[in-house]
């Protein structure tokens with residue numbers, strides 16, 4: 605599994621970091637980024653919910 609954040613689309617709403625704080629964080633400008641070592645989601649049960657919560661569908665999850 606591999607998570608991708610389209611930074612051209614992300615508006616910094618922060619829903620991903622609120623929903624799955626074990627996977628996502630926000631950079632200094634408020635845009636989403638993955639926590640170190642969590643590029644594969646680390647089995648976080650809230651990952652799919654965070655994908656759904658993003659208002660601009662900036663997060664995609666690809667199964668390996």
Ligand code: SF4
Pocket residue numbers: 609613614615616617618619620621634635636657658659660661662663
């Ligand atoms: S929820 Fe979507 S728009 Fe908001 S910070 Fe996360 S990726 Fe960006």
